[in-house]
Amino acid sequence: NAGVTQTPKFRILKIGQSMTLQCTQDMNHNYMYWYRQDPGMGLKLIYYSVGAGITDKGEVPNGYNVSRSTTEDFPLRLELAAPSQTSVYFCASSYSRTVNSPLHFGNGTRLTVT
Amino acid sequence: KNQVEQSPQSLIILEGKNCTLQCNYTVSPFSNLRWYKQDTGRGPVSLTIMTFSENTKSNGRYTATLDADTKQSSLHITASQLSDSASYICVVEEYGNKLVFGAGTILRVKS
Numbered sequence: 001n002a003g004v005t006q007t008p009k010f011r012i013l014k015i016g017q018s019m020t021l022q023c024t025q026d027m028n029h030n031y032m033y034w035y036r037q038d039p040g041m042g043l044k045l046i047y048y049s050v051g052a053g054i055t056d057k058g059e060v061p062n063g064y065n066v067s068r069s070t071t072e073d074f075p076l077r078l079e080l081a082a083p084s085q086t087s088v089y090f091c092a093s094s095y096s097r098t099v100n101s102p103l104h105f106g107n108g109t110r111l112t113v114t
Numbered sequence: 115k116n117q118v119e120q121s122p123q124s125l126i127i128l129e130g131k132n133c134t135l136q137c138n139y140t141v142s143p144f145s146n147l148r149w150y151k152q153d154t155g156r157g158p159v160s161l162t163i164m165t166f167s168e169n170t171k172s173n174g175r176y177t178a179t180l181d182a183d184t185k186q187s188s189l190h191i192t193a194s195q196l197s198d199s200a201s202y203i204c205v206v207e208e209y210g211n212k213l214v215f216g217a218g219t220i221l222r223v224k225s
Contacts, residue, residue, distance in 0.1 A: 004157070042118065042203070042215030043158075090157050097211045099146045099165055105157025 002026050006091050006106035013081040013113045021076040021109050023091030031094045032074040033103065034058075034066065036087040043090065049074055081113045116141040118206050118216035126222045131194055135219045137187040137204030148205040149178050149189050152218065158203055161189070194223045 007022045025032065030051045035043040045058030049068040063085060065077040074093075078085060088110050092103040118139045127133050139147070146165045150158035162171045162178040164187075170179045175192045191198055201218040208214065 040217055042217050044215075045213070092157070099163055099207075102148065102160035102163060103158070103213075105159070107155070107157050 004091055004093055004104050004106035006089075006109050008109060009107070010110045011112070013078075013111065015081060015083065015113060017081050018077070018079050019081070019111075021078070021089055021091075021111075023074045023076065023106060024072050025074075025091075025093040025104070026072065027093060027095070027104065028071060029093035029095050029104070030071065031097060031101075032068065033092045033094075034064070034074070034076045035090045035092065036060065037090060037108075038087050046076065046089075078111075083113050085111065086113045087111060116206075116208060116214050118204055118214050120202075120204050120216040120219050122219060123217075124220040124222070126224060127194055129194060129196055129223050129225045133191050133194060133221065135189045135191075135202050135204075135221070137189070137216060139185050139187070139204070139206045139214070139216075141206040141208050141214050142185075143209050144182075145207045145209050145211075147178075147180055147187050148207070148213075149176070149187075150203040150205060152201040152203055154200070161202075191221075194221075196223050196225060199223045 004025045033048045034046040044060045047066040049055045088108045090108045091106045095101045121136045148163045149161040152158040164180045177190045180187045203218045204216040
């Protein structure tokens with residue numbers, strides 16, 4: 001049981017380039033999330049999805065896009081990368097949004113934009 | 115603004131010793147409070163989840179307490195081990211399912 005798998009682990013982008021961060025989970029969870037973690041700050045929600053075909057913005061969605069065509073996959077797209085998007089990105093999933101359903105996180109993608 | 119503040123920012127203790135990490139929050143109304151452990155280079159892993167009506171919850175050598183009146187929580191680690199070296203993150207869930215994350219306390223356990 002792999003849980004939540006993120007690829008790539010590391011990436012360096014030049015300003016203006018685009019890329020897709022991949023996230024897949026094998027727990028059949030309906031809920032999936034993308035967070036970014038910056039030094040000295042708490043995680044911030046970028047986008048989330050409550051099921052295939054349904055996505056919504058979080059706190060910091062500007063500069064990102066997502067899609068959810070299957071239950072398993074929730075890719076995050078960066079268009080026109082900017083230095084402010086240098087961060088560690090975490091994908092997470094949960095069975096539901098109740099108190100008994102903790103988030104399961106992947107191991108992150110460290111992105112540097114120069 | 116709803117916030118979660120953790121203290122200390124970092125802590126070094128000797129293996130075998132106990133320690134307590136603090137979390138103060140202003141999130142209101144809140145649904146539940148969670149503690150996560152994040153090893154270096156890894157994603158956070160859930161330790162405990164407490165609803166507003168619970169005062170304490172344990173997970174092995176980890177015990178979390180919650181005082182909803184003073185809006186404070188603590189995570190107590192007993193008989194620390196080298197593998198406890200990690201960042202510990204306090205997370206408060208608002209009603210409406212929004213999670214507010216603290217910045218974490220970095221714990222280093224040395225032999």
